[in-house]
Amino acid sequence: MTRILSVASECAPLVKTGGLADVVGALPGALAALGDEVKTLIPGYPSVIAQAKSTKTVGSFETLFGGPAKLLSAKVAGLDLLILDVPHLFDRPGGPYIDANGRDWVDNAERFAALSYAAAHVAREGAGGWTPQIVHGHDWQAGFVPEYLHTLGCAVPFVFTVHNIAFHGNVDAARLSTLRLDHTRFNSDHFEFWGQISALKAGLMGAAKINTVSQTYAEELKTEAFGMGMDGVLRARSVDLTGIVNGIDTAVWGPTADPAIKPYKTPRGKAANKKALLKEFGLKPSDGPLCVLVSRLTHQKGIDLLLDALPALLERGGQLALLGSGDPALEVALLELAASEPRVAVKIGYNEDLSHRMMAGGDAILVPSRFEPCGLTQLYGLRYGTIPLVALTGGLADTVINASPAALARGVATGVQFFPIDANALANAFARLCDFYVQPKLWAKLQGNAMKQPVGWETSAQAYHALYADLATG
Ligand code: ADP
Ligand code: GLC
Numbered sequence: 001m002t003r004i005l006s007v008a009s010e011c012a013p014l015v016k017t018g019g020l021a022d023v024v025g026a027l028p029g030a031l032a033a034l035g036d037e038v039k040t041l042i043p044g045y046p047s048v049i050a051q052a053k054s055t056k057t058v059g060s061f062e063t064l065f066g067g068p069a070k071l072l073s074a075k076v077a078g079l080d081l082l083i084l085d086v087p088h089l090f091d092r093p094g095g096p097y098i099d100a101n102g103r104d105w106v107d108n109a110e111r112f113a114a115l116s117y118a119a120a121h122v123a124r125e126g127a128g129g130w131t132p133q134i135v136h137g138h139d140w141q142a143g144f145v146p147e148y149l150h151t152l153g154c155a156v157p158f159v160f161t162v163h164n165i166a167f168h169g170n171v172d173a174a175r176l177s178t179l180r181l182d183h184t185r186f187n188s189d190h191f192e193f194w195g196q197i198s199a200l201k202a203g204l205m206g207a208a209k210i211n212t213v214s215q216t217y218a219e220e221l222k223t224e225a226f227g228m229g230m231d232g233v234l235r236a237r238s239v240d241l242t243g244i245v246n247g248i249d250t251a252v253w254g255p256t257a258d259p260a261i262k263p264y265k266t267p268r269g270k271a272a273n274k275k276a277l278l279k280e281f282g283l284k285p286s287d288g289p290l291c292v293l294v295s296r297l298t299h300q301k302g303i304d305l306l307l308d309a310l311p312a313l314l315e316r317g318g319q320l321a322l323l324g325s326g327d328p329a330l331e332v333a334l335l336e337l338a339a340s341e342p343r344v345a346v347k348i349g350y351n352e353d354l355s356h357r358m359m360a361g362g363d364a365i366l367v368p369s370r371f372e373p374c375g376l377t378q379l380y381g382l383r384y385g386t387i388p389l390v391a392l393t394g395g396l397a398d399t400v401i402n403a404s405p406a407a408l409a410r411g412v413a414t415g416v417q418f419f420p421i422d423a424n425a426l427a428n429a430f431a432r433l434c435d436f437y438v439q440p441k442l443w444a445k446l447q448g449n450a451m452k453q454p455v456g457w458e459t460s461a462q463a464y465h466a467l468y469a470d471l472a473t474g
Pocket of ligand 2: 018019020023163164213246372373374375376395
């Protein structure tokens with residue numbers, strides 16, 4: 001049994017902008033089944049404070065990066081939470097990272113430094129009589145934890161999970177003092193990155209162990225093409241870097257007991273959900289596959305490639321139902337396409353329930369990402385018998401078995417992968433998908449294989465469990 005303090009900027013079901021929240025929200029339960037005890041430290045955004053009905057104050061700071069702060073403990077949705085209540089940093093409208101106009105909060109560095117500082121403080125002093133044996137930080141928002149552990153003289157080991165290397169949390173060196181960082185460590189062995197302060201680099205250099213969320217991404221990260229400038233750092237730390245693929249919370253995501261859908265046990269049960277979904281998106285029944293996509297709309301996710309390749313799907317009678325939000329230019333391009341093309345329907349926004357209905361009602365789930373550390377929607381797709389069509393990269397490479405002639409002959413295929421990651425290869429993949437779709441026996445086999453894939457947390461939770469146990473016993 002190991003006591004772990006997990007530190008993150010998001011945690012489902014309380015606050016979520018992407019897959020990070022799903023992972024941070026689901027892993028503690030899977031670890032509890034193995035005997036570990038996890039408390040999760042998250043910022044006290046207004047929505048988090050509102051959802052934590054009954055809280056207990058377990059710590060306080062007279063001043064934390066410019067104002068007073070409290071540490072609250074609460075139990076929400078089965079999670080043991082420590083909530084960092086710092087009104088001057090977190091009590092404001094807007095998202096976790098951006099204001100109502102879509103601009104990054106100018107004090108993001110201080111906001112998440114405060115979170116990291118509080119984590120180091122809990123590691124040293126405990127909270128409500130509880131002390132962790134491991135601090136496990138997620139992404140750059142927890143990157144300064146090892147720096148503050150050092151400053152506070154605390155030897156508790158730090159595990160760092162990279163969910164996405166694209167976000168560095170870099171700020172100007174002039175903020176060294178306001179961030180309470182040790183000036184003597186502003187060098188390339190610690191958190192200096194091309195003359196700036198980098199929270200991500202601080203985490204990578206200070207962690208006892210680093211992992212990322214798939215084995216393929218762990219390899220990719222060490223290359224110039226994927227490392228986003230941190231590949232040298234990761235090569236230097238490669239002995240301590242592993243890949244542990246994400247699972248999904250099968251209590252929340254599964255077709256047999258999902259309150260948002262018409263539940264089903266076999267792929268045949270998808271028909272009623274498809275009918276409802278077509279109606280909800282204003283689409284007409286057609287001969288081709290109904291492809292769904294649920295995503296942040298960013299360059300990473302290859303939405304522009306999708307727009308270029310889409311004719312190959314539509315000309316075969318396929319359709320697209322898309323839910324997402326993000327880059328305004330992509331939002332406009334998608335809405336314009338939907339307005340002129342009756343086989344395409346787009347909903348801009350964030351809608352958790354609808355995303356469940358799309359998994360249940362879609363024939364195929366699209367993930368045409370340029371890079372994808374793990375990706376969760378293809379895992380949801382597998383579980384719901386919704387065939388993933390994915391780029392061959394990162395976790396998408398590790399979790400989908402491409403319907404190659406060999407895999408089809410062996411009867412093990414679960415989806416369609418494309419490579420290179422460009423519009424041409426995606427168009428070819430659409431053609432293959434449509435070929436499979438019109439062969440009912442083959443399609444049913446793909447669906448059956450998909451639904452049988454082990455996509456829960458069991459195996460990967462074991463890997464985290466072992467990682468913590470090794471470090472905790474020193
Ligand atoms: P990333 O973390 O890079 O965004 P993932 O595939 O790991 O990608 O996780 C995305 C998560 O966010 C999934 O749970 C997905 O269903 C959810 N999601 C993304 N966009 C939306 C949206 N517009 N509405 C509802 N859920 C969304
Ligand atoms: C990141 C990645 C995504 C991954 C998620 C959870 O947001 O972009 O691929 O699934 O984190 O680890």
